Amino acid sequence: MRKVTLFPSLLLLGSLSLTTACSTTHSAGSATAAAQGATASPAAAPTVDPTRIKGLTIVNDSSNDRSCPWATSYPSVPGAEAATAAMKKDVDSYLADYLGTDAAGQSTGCGSGSGASQVPELNISFVFLVASGDVLGVRLLTQDHTGTGDGLSTKTYWYDGAAHAAVAASGLVADGSRPAFLAAVKAQLKQREGSDPALVAGLRAADIDDASFTSDGALKLSFDRGTVGVPAGGRMTVVLPRATVTPWLSAFGRRAQQQTVKPGGTLDLGATGTPTAAVPTETASGTDTTDCAKVKCIALTFDDGPAVTYTATLLKYLAQYKARVTFFTVGQNVAAHPELVRAEARAGHEVGNHSWSHPDLTRLTTAQVKQQLDRTSAAIKAATGTAPTLFRPPYGAVDAQVKAATTLSPVLWDVDTEDWKYRDAAKVARTVIDKASRNDVVLMHDIHPTSVAAVPEILKTLTAEGYRFVTVSHLRATL
Template sequence: MRRRTPSASGSLRRACALAAAAAVALSMAACSPSTTPETTKAQLAAPGSWLVPMQGERDVSAVAGAYPMKLQSPTAGGTWAYLDGATSFNADVDRQLLAALDKHTGARYQPAVETARQDKVKLTVQGTIVHTGGHYLIGRIRITPHGPGTTAETTMVYDSGTGTTVPSEVLVAPAHRGELAALIRSLRGADATAPVPLTDLAFDAAGNLTMPAGSANRAMGTLRIPAAAVRPWLSTLGRHAQDEADEPWKPPAPAPKQLRHINCDIVPCAALTYDDGPSQATTPRLLKMLEQAGAGATFFAVGGAVSYSPLIARAEHDAGFTVGNHSWNHPDLRRLSPAAVATQMQWTNSAIKAATGAAPMLMRAPYGGVDAMVQQNVGLPIILWSVDSLDWLSRDPAKYIPTIMRLVSPGAVILEHDIHATTVDHQGEVISRLQNAGYYLVTVPQLFAGIPLQAGQVYRCRGHGRQCTPSPGR
């Protein structure tokens, strides 16, 4: 779609916008800018025809790069979508959701899993994809309190070409936003003092500008202003988005799977971690279980095992999991010299990079053995755990699975070992029980996203629990 409609004079546009609905219906063809041959009388029909049934918002499964999220906590629930690789869009979604959740709870919102008894009033959040065309995606966030208050809607425009996200009002040039607001008032039959925030604008595939006909009553449908009629009021960004409205969506480059965006300040997350592998007897089976369940995981690999089974380490990395350093041959690092600790790290880093193509960014000290000397010489952030399954000790799923479920909480790091068949054989149950409880199972980098991890510092979990690391500003 390529529209190039010359602008009419400012006075004619202003007269059109401020007219009453009936006058607009009669005069739009005369007051509108001169049109291209493709602009038909139907496109410039009476404004009464601009109110159309509410358009179906996009099924995220049909939008390349979009993936759905679900929140089901004691205080809030709802669904929305992130865009893989769209950093600014995802950050804007997070900002709006966290602001609403903080306001609703009256404090800094903390992720939680839903329990059987729910006493608190819930907030409903809903994110939808309204339109895609070319480099532009338009998404909408709807916040509905159950109780006092009104539904609030905000629409954002994401440009995959520049990676930027802006409010939808930027589709309209600042000099013409008052004129558009006046036209909307007349079409809604509202008085001249009624506020008309331009926070819910979008395009359809024909390039028509759309918005809910009335925020107080969404059942009224969608207000649709013909593309040619609104063209003179659009900003440069708005014209580009309108020009590409009917083109195939061009999504951004996806993020590496182990870094795909999930905000663990909003949804309850837990990180499954496995030590001491890779094992040719057990790790391949575990990889299949994790992939089938859509679960993230982090493998803290022993360097000697990586050098013996490099293809398995490569498979861990290629499947989108994180591979971390767990020393060369699993000594208690506290009993070594500083030089020996550095050697353990260097050898293992080299083995993992040779196998996977990527140097590890995290380490875990064998036995959790960390002191000041170890911290000074490992050269990587130290990831310990908040949930010790003791799977290696009991070798009994009837013991270690209940231990995990009893100790897990949002932001947890769970310790298991992928070298034991008794652990791997029952990981399907561990994963399903955690997911059924409401946890998103993420990699360690996803769990700590937004928290700068420092070499030599110890991290056990995310959040405000004992020994956990809270997010900056939360």
């Protein structure tokens, strides 16, 4: 995953949206190959069920600034702290470049360059490659729309539970085997149209940062645009068959290959104490009979979750005031924590769709919009038994094409608490109390602890002022 200035490519963003699910049957590599127009692709890696990763949390953050939109997400797995730290370092570095300023305080990021796109966007999401035995593999996918280029870069992060160490992609190959391994990789690259002989000749094992195994044990290497070829050549992929690559693998590489081909079903990285977060047990007491034509209603909405442990805390606060709200959930988080989504529905709250990986939907094709929304709706239905009817477009970005791609009803907001910008519970609470009025829809995020901490004061104050807290659908139906 190189740090470069990139330009939007809708085709590759579609590839990104196809590969960010832990439960998808597509691998990041196979989708990239399809984007290149390959006639055939190697077998995809087996699917990974994230609910089987004990203690898993998803680290999310995002902006709601339409002039500088960004969303980042990566997994934190107990026992694999070194891998998590490596992902965090890269994500933070990408975001700092995107938002950066120079010594004079002038913006150097977020589309400020001379070749920048008019509408910048940074989106970082992930897909699990393997989570079994003592092996963890994760791919981060970064879509950066700020300059010239295809916009997609990828990097894999491996963790060896036996050695308690993060392993670079090149670490899948034994040190003594690297000359033969590199010779085979270069031989394939030299045959590719658009490859650059000088770049290929200079390729080192350390330059390979995206390596993963297919379900039949082959080793697949992916190279970002411009790494081994002319920029117009796009991304390039090399696949070394199992029989060829196995003798070259390191001890960890062999275990990673084995756990990919035949997963053991459980992940044990030697973590001590990975308690599962308690799931709220609040249950709705019947149907909400509030008539918003007769009483003052307000619809609080929470985006980007569910999030451990903040969503669980929020549900307890809401239950204390018998408040009902609407959660606009992100699909990859639903897949990781369906138990929290079930708890939301069980407590009488509405669960809406906020896309799979939080891209700007107006940048996508109709098929890609459907992919983002349909997969999330399917995950919500699997968790709750009921498909959503509402969606909130990330950043509020919606147009005629997006609306035509789905039967879901779009929901924007009347009051933006800007809790994504101001991580201050008192300020968030005061914004809602001062700005919200009857029948307003309020935007908040349950991925921020400060936003969750603001809720008790909001509920207490507005309840005293005669407000009732209802879902968006209930508000619409009773006006």
